[in-house]
Amino acid sequence: MPSDQSTWLLAVPQDGFSEGLIQELSPKLRNQTKLPARNLSQLDIPSFKTGTLDSLVSLSEDLPKLDTYFTATVAKTVDTLRNLLNNDPSKLAQHTLVNEKSTDSYLIDNWKWNEGRYGVQKSLRELVDLLNKEMNSIDNAMKSKLNNYNLVKGSLTQMQRKKTGNLSVRSLADFVSADNFIQDSEYLETLLIAVPRTLVKDWNSKYERLAAMVVPRTSTEIASDDEFVLFSVVIFRRVKDEFLQKCREQKFIVRDFVYSEDEIAKQRQELEMAKTTEKELWTELLRLSRTNFSESFQVLVHLKVIRLFVESVLRYGLPSNYMGIVIKPEGKSAKKIFGVLQSQFAYLRPRSNPAVQHGKKGPADEFVGEYQNILDQEFFDFVLYEVPWIVN
Secondary structure, eight states: OOOTTEEEEEEEEOSGGGTTHHHHHHHHHHHHHOOOGGGEEEEEOOOOBOOOHHHHHHHHHHHHHHHHHHHHHHHHHHHHHHHHTTTOHHHHHHHSOBTTBOHHHHHHTTOOOOTTTSOTTSBHHHHHHHHHHHHHHHHHHHHHHHHHHHHHHHHHHHHHHTTSSOTTTSOOTTTOOGGGSOOSOSSEEEEEEEEEGGGHHHHHHHGGGSSTTBOTTOOEEEEEOSSEEEEEEEEEGGGHHHHHHHHHHTTOEEEOOOOOHHHHHHHHHHHHHHHHHHHHHHHHHHHHHHHHHHHHHHHHHHHHHHHHHHHHHHHHOSSOOEEEEEEOOOTTOHHHHHHHHHHHTGGGHHHHSTTOBTTBOOTTGGGOSTTHHHHTSOOOSSEEEEEEOSOO
């Protein structure tokens, strides 16, 4: 049974039984399943060039793989949009549009084959190759733009990470100034120490004796947070290694920081440039994703219509004149809807496998032989393919 989280595309032979089929189906579905009339419509399937049996069988083998690839490409575009929009369903719905319409409206409101882009005078193989070329182009453009954005986003995240966390790990550029440091001294050096709050008393009582040449009374509190207090202290350069070792033993964290106004200004400029670039690429990627969703969804649906046609010819034979139906299940009615469809199209059962027609030769008898394994596969009495819902 098809999924209740997808819109169903059906195909049946266009013959005397299907005249007024929508008008016949609609009240049955409404009465037995409560399906609104707006969730049912006709799907025009063009009269494509049928081609040879070999070409149809070849397509029937290739189309499922392309369908999987096309569906995955659409899904990746939706995932990109979802990530860009912080998984906001209302915003996602505004950007997963097809020609500025919802996917439901695109499928159900008088869907038409795009003859301008995919002329039916072409062979089915040419049409499939054209659709595949377009989807490849969309996929490659998305990958390239997404990779560029992720690189910049990753760089920005790394820069911003340095501005977060506690005083033992974050950048100190925003907390210090030139006044906190001994400048241009041959013998003296200012160090910055992140001291756990629970050890501040120990620091104050011990820092002057951690090494022989620590300048007395130079410990100065610069900043603090919930976990650490940042101190500066002046020592003689010659005892730096000893002082660092003693600090490690006492669990005082010496920050590796050299004050440079030029370097601080450079870091701030780089951060602002990264923010600006990230925002610009975010906007470009959002615009491209929105456009490519519309394009890729249309390509996917066109491929599924070709699948409907090819499978219909292999099942029901010629003439290649088939009627399509679009149904969007609602609520928990999918099972009932499927039951109505099975009952409605039970008359197709003898024709569903053209190789077996009560032991008689039929119009599609030439489909037997080496292709019997394809025709004998399990399927419904009608041809059905699904378009997964984008936003649930």
